[in-house]
Amino acid sequence: MSRDIKTAKDTKTAIMDAAQELIQRRGANAMSYQDISEAVGIRKASIHHHFPAKDDLIEAVVARYADHVFGLMDEIFDSKLDPAAKLRRYAALFETMLSDGRHDKGCPFAILGAELSSLGGSTAARVRRFYRDSEERLARVVEEGHGKGQFHFKGEPKRVAAMFFALLEGGMLIARAEGGPRRLHALAEQALKLLQQ
């Protein structure tokens, strides 16, 4: 056996976990190999063994996170919940993030969106893709709600979905600065009120 049964989590994963937390809290530019080294308990050089360049690490983290979130989204959106409940559950993902730890974590893609121009090309592409795919999935739920008569609005479902997404990403940054998860929750609920009225 090459792994410790108990605490076992391979170093590569531990590095990515630490990096993700740092990105969510401080951003990719403010994250250093030194920070990760201290968090994981290994030397800087060892990180380079797993991720030769910083961009490689950021990209790996971002790819893993996107897979994770889309997994959760698909679970929610493919369920038998009614459309409004689906949007609530989706919003709750953001709220839960703000509740985590020291209450200073944000959505990695909102943070990286702000840092977009200093990211590597493929990471920037992944950020854009995340936005696009999120809106696309949301649009299906909005459309479903519209079709079932649960949502009432003028305009295209696609636009409403984009609105809801922007609201959550922006609201997350704002609520992280002041108000926390409760404030983000209130934002999402207000949006749902407008959709259902």
Next chain:
Amino acid sequence: MSRDIKTAKDTKTAIMDAAQELIQRRGANAMSYQDISEAVGIRKASIHHHFPAKDDLIEAVVARYADHVFGLMDEIFDSKLDPAAKLRRYAALFETMLSDGRHDKGCPFAILGAELSSLGGSTAARVRRFYRDSEERLARVVEEGHGKGQFHFKGEPKRVAAMFFALLEGGMLIARAEGGPRRLHALAEQALKLLQQ
């Protein structure tokens, strides 16, 4: 006369202009005195004469920008425009920002919100204040529109205002990544549709 009549803009202002542009495009963490030095055409040490520490510079830029924006907001919101037109004009401020230069500038306060935990204390406080004051001003417009029967919604005007604000800040980051000013415009229009239906 101690200033050149023609190109005259004092160095301090030129430094702040360069710093603001860099913050809007890359973020405060990715901005260096070296970058500014090249943009302005002076030496790094000269920047330190005007702004001893980087935090001083960032704070000065942020304070000036907030004053500027609140000036514009007050002009719009104190005008005789109807509430929907006021919100459109407000949204246009964000759209104009995205149209500027290489189309990669964002609202400094959205960028700095993402970098919040690596900012100096007083700068972070200013970011929070900007969010609060923006929402407060927007709330008055939303309330006005509700009172005049132009906006129809359930819930508190304060919440609706917060929603509109989060939508624009988040939408700006997303539209900067893909879609540009037109996309942000569509977002704002969709929100107005929901309010007016």
Next chain:
DNA sequence: GTCTATAATTGGATAGAC
């Protein structure tokens, strides 16, 4: 796969001449 050691560069910042 992890370590020590070290390179190479850049960052923010200061001292002191002009």
Next chain:
DNA sequence: GTCTATCCAATTATAGAC
């Protein structure tokens, strides 16, 4: 108020022993 020169710390990254 701007410059040259310099300092010191931090950062990304590599080489090579274990």
